[in-house]
Amino acid sequence: MYAFTSPFQQPSGSPIRELFKYLGEPGMISFAGGYPASDLFDVEGLRLAAQRAYDPAVQCLQYGPTDGLPALKREIVALMERRGATCEADELMATTGSQQGLDLLLRVLVEPGDVVLTEEPAYPATLQAFRLQRAKIVTVPIDAHGIQVEKLASLLESGACAKPKLLYTVPTFANPTGATLSAERRRALLALAVKYRFVVVEDDPYGDLRFAGAPLRSLLAEAEHIDGARDWVVHFASLSKIVAPGLRVGWMVGPREIVRRCVIAKQTVDLCSSPWTQAVAAEYLAAGALESHLPKITAAYGVKCRELCSALREELGDAIEFAQPEGGMFVWARLPGINASDLLEQAIAQKVIFVPGKAFFANAADSASLRLSFAAPDAEAIREGVRRMKRAYEAVVTAGRPS
The missing domain is CATH 3.90.1150.10 (Aspartate Aminotransferase, domain 1)
Known part of the structure; x- marks a missing residue:
């Protein structure tokens, strides 16, 4: 019908x-x-943050900037710096959960039929987003140390995977496998991105949830140490797993030209993420409550x-x-x-x-x-x-x- x-x-x-x-x-x-x-x-920390965010109420109850409240962006910039990655405000956009960031990125970067790479097994919502964008999905297996970069290199070098637009990975405590990409593989992956000119999409919702072993730099932070690599990394993160998913506060960090286009795409989706919950998140981060x-x-x-x-x-x-x-x-x-x-x-x-x-x-x-x-x-x-x-x-x- x-x-x-x-x-x-x-x-x-x-x-x-x-x-x-x-x-x-x-x-x-x-x-x-x-x-x-x-x-x-x-609960108590968020209650106090909500109380502060609501004073004055008129600010958090009004429409906000599409790219995010300035107060939240300042706190995220500081949080990313504590995580070892520097970024400017125009390289950052607040999103309604990190999943929205991926959807916006696909809208501005991937045409139907374009090749996208992903680790396998992979997060199902990502596979669903790729299919809805009508992309051609090419998978790379992972093991206990994350995506098998040597197999990715062979795939790219053989020409079997022509001009991929992007590669999606959860390099730290992956969903679903729990695997973490080794430091050596992180550097090798970024080098391949520079060589073959594809965007590495780093989804990092779990990176702060380490309870054993030594921490590793995110791909975004690692890219600062490899010539040209920062131009090819888009980083997603959120407060869903480490504060509360009900806030629906996430963010994207990436090259300015990509972020600018995603901001325009977001204007047609929801105008802006909720200023109310953004303000709560900003107050919560500013108080140091996350670290505590x-x-x-x-x-x-x-x-x-x-x-x-x-x-x-x-x-x-x-x-x-x-x-x-x-x-x-x-x-x-x-x-x-x-x-x-x-x-x-x-x-x-x-x-x-x-x-x-x-x-x-x-x-x-x-x-x-x-x-x-x-x-x-x-x-x-x-x-x-x-x-x-x-x-x-x-x-x-x-x-x-x-x-």
Whole structure:
């Protein structure tokens, strides 16, 4: 009946959000969504920040600049400097979550049919955004040390991947794998971007959530030490995972010509991100509340991660394969010989959910893989959830045996 555009004739929604319908079931334990722990929100700090932001109220209740409130931009510039990356105000734009930044970047940079590169497995919303833009997706595998840059180099050198517009990566505590790109690979990736002239899109929502190991410079910070590399990096970050997703405060840092065009694109989307929540975020950052509260979050996530990994080893033993991350919110696992979608069916019956790995692949999926988020459930729920997963696993194994 309706003449929908090509991308929306047979659209598919987020495979992760499809699982949210189970969250309301009594007794359900979720390892599925990448939700931060709500009991770790700095409610009092945000309340005080909101009180300050509301005085005078007329300022935060009015329309604001498309590129962001000046007060918020000043605080983000200072935050980025503390993270080792310098930027000017005209290289920075506030966004409604970092996902909006990616959408705007694709609008101004990618034509239908253009080649875009992404690590695989990858964040599903990114794959969805690429498909809706009608880009040609080319994937590069990752391992425990992030995207395999040597394979990317071979792909580029062979000509098999002609003139890519950009490469998307979550280099620090990746979603879904939890992997972190090594310093050597970061430098090699940036060198390839300069040589082949493609934009490296660094999505960095988890970089502050390190609870083990030594910190690494972001790609944006690393680019300052490689001639010409800063011209080819667009950096996204947000407060969603480290303060509260309800603020919907994110930002983009990139070359001025890219940011300027994204600002124009944003004018047709929402005019400006909410000045109200921007003002709250600005007050919260200005008070130093993030630096004060962040250690509490990372310590708690470290405990939860160790609980999950310990429980997986105890309950599933050699049947499960995974690498324990040094930060972030996710553990990526494999159960060789098991289809994770079949496992999910049994797991739902046992009142526990996770995300099958197929959601994170652009093409042929690893059916034995799955993503587990340890951030939201408490330690007791994590242990019980893994026990339920073991029962689901045993049910799948039993069903697969010949009678």
